[in-house]
Amino acid sequence: MKTFKALLVREYWEHRGAFLKTPLVIGIVMSVVLILFYLTTDRFAVKMNGGELTDFGAKSIGSVDPANIQFGIDVFMLGSASLYHFVLFFVLFFFILGSLYDDRKDGSILFWKSLPISDTQTVLSKLATATIVAPLIFVGGLIVSHLLFFVILSLILLLYGINPFTVLWANVNYINNWGAFLIGCMMQALWLLPVYGWFLFASSFSKRRPFLLAVFVPVMVGFIWYWYNALVNFNVLQVGVFKTIGIYLAKGFSPFTSGLGFSTESLDFNPTEQTGIEVISSMMNGFTNPSLYYGIVFGAVMVGVAIYVRRYRNTT
């Protein structure tokens, strides 16, 4: 257990830039955009009508129904959370592809293997980093980013003489929205487990470019399968490679919609128009979907293969 904890800390040391700085940088960018937005609107309003319109708008905000304000904040929080899920996937994509390849490339694998750590522990520590540690850091990063955004928004509200506590802070559904992101990260990890497992295998197996193996082999297989079916017209299995991969990727890219099927009645579900609680309960529906479990089984098998390959591969 002590060893496994040390392995997770090691991953954090190596990838602190990607895991910690990425969510914070997005948060800072959001805040900067807000400030720019304020500056341009303010100038524009002053130029057009001496600023009366903004003053009028600021005064009327007190009479807006709090439910509408809450709804607006929910839209912002869940929308930005959705962006974070998307970014997290790309961060993890590059992290996993390098995780069992980079140390073979620079030879440091021979140092890691000179320590009493089994290959199983090593590979599982990479998987746990991708599915648990990095998402948790992103949750922290999202919370800090939202708070920063709200603080700057409060300052802007104060400039207009609006009390930010009654208008903004009292109307934020902290637990629901941040909870939705946390649960979303969990569902994302579960839905993407087959993808992560495949990437781990590619990283462990590849001699030159894990990226090519990870991306182009499935694409090639998909095309071959497509043309086989188009030409031979004898599809016993009734599965589409692209469709299968697409389902898992779609659910992983956007976990907030992952609980939905692909039937027409669910197509008008817009997660940003729901409250955090509704999104959470929708995501939980994924547990009734057998595809989730097929994916987890496939992911587990690929992780097993990655461990097996890791024992032999010491160089690139």
Place this chain on the structure above:
Amino acid sequence: MSQILTASNVNKKFGSFQALRDVNISIDKGKIVGLIGPNGAGKTTLLKSVLGLDSCDGDLRVLGIDPFKKRDELMKEICFIADVAVLPKWIKVSQLLKFTEETHPNFSIEQAKAFLSKTKVNMEHKVKELSKGMTAQLHLAIVMSIDAKLLVLDEPTLGLDILFRKKFYDNLLNDYFDNERTIIITTHQVEEIEHILTDVVFIREGEIVLDANMEELNESYFEVMVNQENFEEAMNHKPLTIRKVFGKHIMLFKSTSRDVIETLGEVQRPSVSDLFVALMQEEEV
């Protein structure tokens, strides 16, 4: 247990290439063994099997453990330096020591810090900021702070200058080695390590061609500076090699007794590298 390593009929094939051929060897506690062979002879392949980094056929036991099956268990008792460049570049020295302490039950972080305090290695530096020599010092400091029964060094001083190389082996001998430990070294700079070796193993095309301790070598191999008048007689004793230096012939003999050889000229102890060259040529003829 006095036997640290035993191999019987160990074979390894890469496709149709036989990298190791019926290797039989046993190494006792308290030895410093030089594993010497030309490039591609199978040194690294053998060491990889010993360290559990690759599988092999036959019966190989290190400290009674099958290395490939239980590498993590074995690594509690042995440690190795494979090349100077294998420490991860991104890590800080302090993090490296901390990680090793957390994962290795026989590692003493105080000792490692004491070793490093004598060098220019700074705890806050990243490995990529260190020079090649400092990286080697850092690696050696970590390895020497591990209470291991067997230390394996595969070209540990490759690419280092002569000052570092000398210091490296001095540290190893003075601060680390005792009769409870065993060291296996491979290097191309045989001259630099031959004075510290207790045993030598020559390997060629995957086969062990010589496995002897230094005393045995000194009793059976002689280098003689043959005088001109004894040249004919010396040739009758079938020297392994002949070199001509300043008009005199230096010949290498394998013989069971020193007495006959002494009559031919001035007898010297042959260097391991000369012996190595001689034995490699002998096999080729």
